[in-house]
Amino acid sequence: MPTLGELERAVMETLWSATGPVTARDVQEALASRDLATTTVLTVLGRLERKGLVTREREGRAHRYRSVASREDHVAELMRDALDAAPDRGAVLARFLGTIAADERAALRKLLD
Known part of the structure; x- marks a missing residue:
């Protein structure tokens, strides 16, 4: 991207x-x-x-x-690119989750369920 x-x-x-x-x-x-x-x-x-x-x-x-794409699609692609650049995706995701607000973590949990 x-x-x-x-x-x-x-x-x-x-x-x-x-x-x-x-x-x-x-x-x-x-x-x-x-x-x-x-x-x-x-x-x-x-x-x-x-x-x-x-x-x-x-x-x-x-x-x-x-x-060509929505703002949300663009940001999601940037996030995928950032994850692809990391040798340890789990560590990056853990760090990311540690930086977002509790309500955003709850929204992610809901989306994953």
């Missing part, structure tokens, strides 16, 4: 929060506090497309972009 830079994460958050495919202008407006040029947004969207995280479809003169 490719890693994301700060701006790439912000763009992905915008796509994940959208109710459907969005234009680069939509992304730019959603990230207005960053004062990004349209070309910057297009560059980031192109990078995300090459990383396989975003698809685009032509609509008139513009393209509409959407994420």
